[in-house]
Amino acid sequence: MKRSNGIALGLMGAGAVALSVYRGPSEVVGGVFTDAAQCTRAGIPAEDCDSAQRTASIAHRARAPRYANRATCETEADTVCEASPAGTSAGAGGETYSPAMGGFTLSKDCDYYSVGCAASESGTSGGGGGFATGMRTFRNTGQPVYESRRWRGSYRPVWAFVEPGASGERGRASLKTETISRGGFGPAFGGFRAGS
Amino acid sequence: MRRLAIPPRPDWRKTADRLGFRFAEMYGAPYWDETACFAFTLREIEHDIEDSTRELHALCLDLADRAARDGRLLTRLGVTAAFHDYVARSWRNRDLEPSLYGRFDLAYDGTGPAKMLEYNADTPTGLYETAVFQWAWLEELRRSGALPLDADQFNSAHEALVERFKAFSNRSLFHFVGAIDDVEDGGTIDYLLDCAAQAGHVGRKLHIDRVGLDARGRFTDEDDLVIDQMFKLHPWEWIFEAPFASHLPISGCRFVEPPWKAMLSTKAILPLLWEAHPGHPNLLPAFFADDPRAAALDAYVHKPLFSREGANVTLVQDGETVAIEGPYGAEGFVVQQAARLFSSPGGYAVLGSWVVGDAPCGLGVREDASPVTMNMSRFVPHAIIG
Numbered sequence: 001m002k003r004s005n006g007i008a009l010g011l012m013g014a015g016a017v018a019l020s021v022y023r024g025p026s027e028v029v030g031g032v033f034t035d036a037a038q039c040t041r042a043g044i045p046a047e048d049c050d051s052a053q054r055t056a057s058i059a060h061r062a063r064a065p066r067y068a069n070r071a072t073c074e075t076e077a078d079t080v081c082e083a084s085p086a087g088t089s090a091g092a093g094g095e096t097y098s099p100a101m102g103g104f105t106l107s108k109d110c111d112y113y114s115v116g117c118a119a120s121e122s123g124t125s126g127g128g129g130g131f132a133t134g135m136r137t138f139r140n141t142g143q144p145v146y147e148s149r150r151w152r153g154s155y156r157p158v159w160a161f162v163e164p165g166a167s168g169e170r171g172r173a174s175l176k177t178e179t180i181s182r183g184g185f186g187p188a189f190g191g192f193r194a195g196s
Numbered sequence: 197m198r199r200l201a202i203p204p205r206p207d208w209r210k211t212a213d214r215l216g217f218r219f220a221e222m223y224g225a226p227y228w229d230e231t232a233c234f235a236f237t238l239r240e241i242e243h244d245i246e247d248s249t250r251e252l253h254a255l256c257l258d259l260a261d262r263a264a265r266d267g268r269l270l271t272r273l274g275v276t277a278a279f280h281d282y283v284a285r286s287w288r289n290r291d292l293e294p295s296l297y298g299r300f301d302l303a304y305d306g307t308g309p310a311k312m313l314e315y316n317a318d319t320p321t322g323l324y325e326t327a328v329f330q331w332a333w334l335e336e337l338r339r340s341g342a343l344p345l346d347a348d349q350f351n352s353a354h355e356a357l358v359e360r361f362k363a364f365s366n367r368s369l370f371h372f373v374g375a376i377d378d379v380e381d382g383g384t385i386d387y388l389l390d391c392a393a394q395a396g397h398v399g400r401k402l403h404i405d406r407v408g409l410d411a412r413g414r415f416t417d418e419d420d421l422v423i424d425q426m427f428k429l430h431p432w433e434w435i436f437e438a439p440f441a442s443h444l445p446i447s448g449c450r451f452v453e454p455p456w457k458a459m460l461s462t463k464a465i466l467p468l469l470w471e472a473h474p475g476h477p478n479l480l481p482a483f484f485a486d487d488p489r490a491a492a493l494d495a496y497v498h499k500p501l502f503s504r505e506g507a508n509v510t511l512v513q514d515g516e517t518v519a520i521e522g523p524y525g526a527e528g529f530v531v532q533q534a535a536r537l538f539s540s541p542g543g544y545a546v547l548g549s550w551v552v553g554d555a556p557c558g559l560g561v562r563e564d565a566s567p568v569t570m571n572m573s574r575f576v577p578h579a580i581i582g
Contacts, residue, residue: 002241002580003349007328010393012216012386019332022339161394174368174421179408184439185373185415186404186430194374194404194430195321195381196504 005105008156019154032145032155034103044106052142056104060144061085063158066096073097077161079146102147102155197236197306199540199576204230205336216386217329219379228325229574230333232542234561235581240306241350241559248310248478249300249549249556255469255476256315257554260287260459262472272484274462274501274527276436279455282445286455293454294363295553296388296427297323302547303535309477311535312469313546314499318453318461319431321380322548322575324387326560327353330577337579348580353550353558354391360553361395364452365425370397371417373404374429381429388427404430413443425450432458433502433527463499463530482532490531497532497568500525506568513567520568537567545576 007019033039039049066084067073073081077099084098145155205211208230212220220228236245263269264287270280286293299320304310331351337343364370372389375381389399400417407423408416415423426449428435435441436458444455453461466482473479483490485498498510500522507522513534538545543563550558564573 001348002238003334003351004327004331004353004355007331007354008394009216009328009390012324012383012390019335022335174424177410177412177414177416177420177422179416179420180411181440182408183405184409185407186434186438194434194504195319195384196316196431 006156032103032105039104039106048106052106053104054142056142056144057101059142059158060101064098064101064144065161066098068096070097073099074149077146078148078150079156080149099146099161101144103145104142105145105155105157106142197234197240197304197538199232199538199542199545200235201232202230202337202342205333205340208333211332211336212329215329215332217325217383219383220329222380223572225572227573227575228329229563229576232563232576234538234545234576234578236306236350236578237582238348238580241580244304244310245302245547245549245559246350246556248302249551252300252312252315252478253298253551253554253556255473255479256317256460256465259465259468259472260456263459264288264456269468270459272468273459273464274433275458279436279441279444279458283455283458287459290454290456293450293456294360295454295457296360296364296452297357297553298453298457298460298551299323300549300551302549303480303537304547305536305538305545310547310549311480312466312478313480313532313535314463315460315465316548318457319429320548320550321384321429322560322562323353323357323550324383325575326351326548326550326558327357328387330560330575333577334579343579344581349559349578350580351558353552356552356555356557357388357391358394361392361397363553364392364397365450366395366397368424369417369421370399370425370427371402371423372399372427372429373402373407373423376401376403385427385429392427404428407440409440409443413446415440415443415447415449423449425452427452431461431502431504433462462501463503463532464501464528466499466530466532480533480535482530485529485531487531493531493533495534497534498529499532500529501527506566509568511568518566518568539567542576543574546573 005021036049036053039052040046064085065077067076070081079099079102081097082100084096144158148154148156209220212228263273264284267280270283271277275283297320299316299322301313301316302310303313331349331354334343334347334349338345338347370392372385374385376385385401389401392399402417406418410416410422415426417423428451432455467484470479470482481493495513500508503509503522503524506520508524509520511518511534543565544567545561545563548560548562549556559578561576561578562573563576
């Protein structure tokens with residue numbers, strides 16, 4: 001496939017938008033699986049489905065964003081939320097809430113999900129760990145996905161979540177200074193747009 | 197490569213609203229045009245466009261590498277002498293000053309190799325409609341059955357951008373500077389800010405006119421915060437002429453695109469690439485205007501070193517002359533052999549082939565009634581079919 005698997009817009013759309021590749025009316029390999037059994041029924045070897053679900057869960061525990069309460073989580077992440085998964089570096093200070101994993105996808109590359117990929121490479125047998133189904137070759141690595149509350153049936157990957165509280169710009173180290181002059185950076189050609 | 201007339205989605209304007217596409221119409225005319233689409237074969241995409249783009253990108257990096265060590269070459273590229281060191285240092289430091297993106301404009305009609313018309317290395321736009329709206333168009337048409345379910349698109353630009361933004365520091369605010377109130381430039385900035393946020397950055401928009409300076413020569417925003425990292429949708433050749441320019445080397449600010457892109461965002465690369473790689477299948481013969489060999493071209497395009505949206509471009513072909521007026525040209529001109537564009541009753545098509553980081557990752561086709569692509573061109577989506 002030569003195009004993006006999904007598109008997420010957090011800031012520029014009319015509210016958060018998450019779109020994923022349409023996989024067709026009948027479930028085809030490469031879609032979202034809610035569990036390993038459903039993955040197996042799609043004709044993928046059980047061993048690969050189990051591995052994918054496991055690695056997706058690892059990535060979910062490590063990467064899912066955390067919010068102070070359920071309502072904020074559901075509003076900002078646009079997905080069903082639950083108490084954050086245990087066994088992670090949650091830090092001190094009470095319970096947090098995270099998006100509930102809605103399923104997993106099989107991925108043929110590791111670029112976006114280093115946690116899941118690393119676990120997959122060390123955690124499965126047979127080295128390369130790929131298998132072919134139809135035209136596509138997948139690595140047996142799984143990625144967690146989260147169903148949109150607003151757009152049912154649309155799933156987004158874990159990287160698409162905007163960092164909780166990011167809009168508050170907290171914790172960023174930009175130094176305060178004193179401006180002595182303003183407006184000398186541009187433009188040289190007033191009235192012309194700069195893009196091309 | 198075929199142009200297929202297809203019915204537009206009846207509710208596409210509503211979709212445009214939902215997805216934040218605010219410049220689907222510009223200057224009172226349609227810009228997004230889904231009354232047609234371009235269909236490519238996978239081989240055309242992978243062999244003729246993707247591979248050619250990768251090759252052209254490599255040729256450009258090679259030129260930059262030579263120019264960074266050769267002041268005469270920097271001068272021929274149009275880089276002001278005062279900034280030779282600044283630009284060359286940025287090139288040597290490019291592991292820490294990576295490039296985000298660029299767009300090659302290609303002439304291609306399905307026969308023969310794609311030919312580079314120019315390289316928008318510094319301030320390319322047309323990204324959102326390529327990466328997002330075109331992508332969503334394909335998904336809807338696959339879902340409705342208007343296009344085959346196995347139709348694809350050369351377009352992983354969105355994923356590539358989010359991934360690429362992870363190469364930049366997120367220790368402090370990431371400022372996005374430009375004409376943020378312009379519908380098209382502002383839309384591009386909003387989209388890139390969104391991609392940056394998805395990669396973990398905290399971004400902030402700032403109008404180009406509001407950039408400040410502190411006593412230590414650092415650039416500041418409207419809250420008097422130091423700008424450590426600036427995406428600027430504003431060309432380097434303009435910044436080099438601006439009053440704050442002398443503070444660039446001591447500002448400590450990292451720029452996107454980085455200063456070394458100033459070596460490539462000029463039409464001067466066209467004759468210099470042809471000089472270094474004469475006869476290359478993806479290049480058109482090109483010369484500086486004062487080169488006697490320029491006069492030997494009978495069908496040619498006369499372009500200023502720096503210009504945007506076709507301004508000051510003259511096309512001479514088949515005894516006809518098309519001249520576009522504009523404010524550019526003081527720095528000199530190049531002459532490039534005219535290329536055969538894909539033409540149909542819909543107009544002339546130019547392919548915008550995107551590079552994010554160092555990887556080709558997407559295609560946006562613009563169509564224009566004129567063989568010189570200007571800002572009244574229309575964006576026509578594409579699909580890979582068969």
